[in-house]
Amino acid sequence: MPTTILVISGSTRQARNGRGISDAIALGLSEDPEVVVDLADLAEISIPLDAEPWHPRMGQYQQPSTKAWSQRVTAADAVVLVTPEYNGGYPAGVKNALDALANEWVGKPFAVASYGARGGARAFKQISEIITNLGAELVEVEPGLRLSFGQGDMNEQMRLVDPAGFVARYSDAVRATGAELVARAGAESVSDLA
Incomplete structure (x- = not known):
């Protein structure tokens, strides 16, 4: 049975690099015939901020958007979060997407692909703490997915x-x-099964 990996594209800016990076990572993961990729672009998914009347641990979601997000995360066997580093941290949309749910993350294998001038190392460190706090299983394989921009990678924009x-x-x-x-x-x- 194939493993479903949810790839979350974390940048929501109109002018962003995240979707192209997420697409390429998703394509690389899908080269494994045992993997099915579900690409979730946070710029296209509406997850309202604090829209639920109950704590996420209760799982009593009222908003259709939260219910849909919960179902999507639950259906995944593992997660790869692709995130930029903005001003020494990660985007607010990523935090909101993580905080909107609770039990759905518990025990789920979870990797982070961060990118930026120094590979998004500070964003990775912060998100790693959040992921661990949520009860997900942080997966870190050397050399890691710290994607650093180099000379010639960027245009004038x-x-x-x-x-x-x-x-x-x-x-x-x-x-x-x-x-x-x-x-x-x-x-x-x-x-x-045991």
């Missing part, structure tokens, strides 16, 4: 010239992360 080529430099890390997510999701499925 601060847009990636070639998002697929940029991610291709990290293809070994994408494949290794995908394999580890599949392995951990499979181990989780076996333990569920």
Whole structure:
């Protein structure tokens, strides 16, 4: 049975590099015949801020958007969050998407692909703490998915010239992360049957 990996594109800016990076990572993960990728673009998904009357741990969602987000996360066997680093942190939309749910994240294998001038290291560190707090299983495979912009990667408008080529430099890390997510999701499925 294939492993479904939810790839979350975390940037919601109109002028953004995140979707191209997310598309390339999703394509790299889908090269594994045992993987089905579900790409969720937070710029296209409406998750209202604090719109629910009950704490997310109760799972008593009232808003259709929260219910749909919950179903999508629940259906995934593993997650890859693709996030930029903005001003030394991660975007508010990412925090909102994570905080909107609770039990759906518990025990789920979860990797972070951060990007920026220094590979989004500060955003990765902050999100890692949040993911651990949510009870998800942080998956970190060396050399990790810290995607650093280099000379010639960006045009005058601060847009990636070639998002697929940029991610291709990290293809070994994408494949290794995908394999580890599949392995951990499979181990989780076996333990569920026991």
